[in-house]
Each structure stands twice: as structure tokens, then as C-alpha cells.
Amino acid sequence: MHGDNEFGHFLRARRGRIPPQQVGLKPSGRRRVPGLRREELARIAGVSPRYLTRLEQGQDRNPSPQVLRALATALRLNADETAHLYALAGPPPLVTGHDEVSDVVQRLLDAWTDVPAYVRNRRFDVLAANKSAMALSTLYLPGENLVRGMFLDPAVRTLFPDWTEIAAQTAAALRAEGVRDDPRTAELISSMLGDSDFRAMWSAHDVRPVRDAVKRFDHPIVGSLTLRREALSIAGSPDRVLITYQGDPGTSSAAALARLR
Structure with missing residues (x-):
């Protein structure tokens, strides 16, 4: 346990x-x-x-x-x-020590020019991203941590009109990953408890894994976007998740993504 x-x-x-x-x-x-x-x-x-x-x-x-x-x-x-x-109640899940993605995965990300996409690990560290994802938000820059950015970056709070809901989902998704026994994850959680919003949401003990969903953005350049988030597993990498955002064809959000590129 x-x-x-x-x-x-x-x-x-x-x-x-x-x-x-x-x-x-x-x-x-x-x-x-x-x-x-x-x-x-x-x-x-x-x-x-x-x-x-x-x-x-x-x-x-x-x-x-x-x-x-x-x-x-x-x-x-x-x-x-x-x-x-x-x-x-079981053994802690495996968290690998390396934070790289394969060249094949990076080429796949880069090929999706109109689809913001990035890869994160179970600590919510961004490991790789394409240009569209980085243009969508600095939150998705490789090397960033999605939990820290969500709660501590003022620009991220204004990026999401539904910030409170999304932040609560972020805390619940981190808990769902069940990686508190990983020293780096424990350090992340400990450092975040100084933020009152994170502390309140974490102490609620809500558990909600990341799933496909619709998220709204208020981008400073291209304006409002409503995008579908897809969470995809990577074969052979159980502690890696590939996240994509797409606008429905023919919508203003799809057009805004094209302008963003």
C-alpha cells in the first residue's frame, strides 16, 4: 500500500x-x-x-x-x-525515470500542423509538443508542468473561461494517476500546497481521470475557441499520454486554429 x-x-x-x-x-x-x-x-x-x-x-x-x-x-x-x-491498497504504479519521447512520436506531433498536440507523463510534465500546441498556450511548452502552470500562471487563469472547473479536474486527474509515491510527484504536490486554490481542490480527494472532453479557450490573439480534447495512450509507454485539441470542421474554432498556425 x-x-x-x-x-x-x-x-x-x-x-x-x-x-x-x-x-x-x-x-x-x-x-x-x-x-x-x-x-x-x-x-x-x-x-x-x-x-x-x-x-x-x-x-x-x-x-x-x-x-x-x-x-x-x-x-x-x-x-x-x-x-x-x-x-x-496496491503497489504504487511504475513511473519511469526518463522523460524523452521517441523520434517517431515527435514526427507524428509535428505532422499535425492544424492540431495542437503534446505528450505528458503521469506527473503532468510536458515532454514534447508541436508548434500548434505551443502557440495555443505556453502551458504546453516542453519542460512545463501542467499542474504548476494551471494554478500559478496568471495567463493560464485568463486563458480558460472555465478555469475553476478545469483546475479542479487537473487536481482530480493528478490524484487519479496515483503516483504520490514517486519522489518527484511528492515534491510537486508538496510545493503546490502553498497555493490556496490547489490546497482546497487537492484536499477534496476528488478522483477523475483525464478523458475526452470539450474545453473553451480565450486566446489573446485568435479569440474564443471551443476545442475537443482527445487523450490517447502510446503503445509501450503506459506512463505517457498524448493529448490533442481539434475544432469541429467548418466552425469558427477550426478557422481560429488555422490562423493560430
Whole structure:
């Protein structure tokens, strides 16, 4: 199980987000916690309060699959959050030490002249990008970190009209990667906790992997764009993700991308 008791932190955070009424409990007296009490969650999950205490405090780090299933059900976790719970209870995922992409991948990026595209790792470091991506935002320059840029770069805050939503997704996606045990990722998270927005979003323990989506941009040169983001895996590189942005054919956003090039 991961170090630093991330499993226990996640359990406590999710327990605190479930109103007693949601699980059929009637309010009784003054409650000291906003969500479920520990003994209430233990009863719903069918485990002993003492055992749940050990899990939350990191004293027991080997819950069985049956316990994990019961906790996921009791905490009303969705599929992504359940996968995260299981990942926290397993060995940390592999993070490779090298930050290069192959020449083949770089040539593919460069061939997409009208499609902003870049490659990132699981720490959200940008490893490679094409000219369209770099023209879309300095956030996508190779060597930049998407988490730092999202929260600390004032220009990025103005680039996204939906910045609050996108920033929350960024924090949730970083948590979904489950790479806190990687020393460089731990350093990144520690350094970012000084930012109040990141600290609040990270402490929410939301888990949402990056998926295809529509994002809006307010570019300082070409104006408003609505682009479809596609997240593609790279064969043989499980810790690399290729991200592309496209405007729907015939739209003003597609025309704006062409001007941007």
C-alpha cells in the first residue's frame, strides 16, 4: 500500500462527505463531524470500528478485496473513485525515470500542423509538443508542468473561461494517476500546497481521470475557441499520454486554429 497513509486520508475525506440522511440514518444530537461517524461507516460496511480505525490511521495496510468492495459501496464511490481506492491498497504504479519521447512520436506531433498536440507523463510534465500546441498556450511548452502552470500562471487563469472547473479536474486527474509515491510527484504536490486554490481542490480527494472532453479557450490573439480534447495512450509507454485539441470542421474554432498556425 502507498506510504504516507494516503489510503486512510482518502477514507476519512470520503466519509466526511456523506450526509447521514443519504444512508438512511436519522440525525441524533449534535454531530462533531460533517459526514458519517467512523462507527456508522463501519456498521454500513460490515467491519468493526476498531478495524476501520486501524485502516484510517494506517496501522493496517492490507485490506482484503471483500473489505475494499464493502467500503466502496458504503462510501457511494463511483467507478473512478473505486478504482482509486483499490490502487491505493496496491503497489504504487511504475513511473519511469526518463522523460524523452521517441523520434517517431515527435514526427507524428509535428505532422499535425492544424492540431495542437503534446505528450505528458503521469506527473503532468510536458515532454514534447508541436508548434500548434505551443502557440495555443505556453502551458504546453516542453519542460512545463501542467499542474504548476494551471494554478500559478496568471495567463493560464485568463486563458480558460472555465478555469475553476478545469483546475479542479487537473487536481482530480493528478490524484487519479496515483503516483504520490514517486519522489518527484511528492515534491510537486508538496510545493503546490502553498497555493490556496490547489490546497482546497487537492484536499477534496476528488478522483477523475483525464478523458475526452470539450474545453473553451480565450486566446489573446485568435479569440474564443471551443476545442475537443482527445487523450490517447502510446503503445509501450503506459506512463505517457498524448493529448490533442481539434475544432469541429467548418466552425469558427477550426478557422481560429488555422490562423493560430
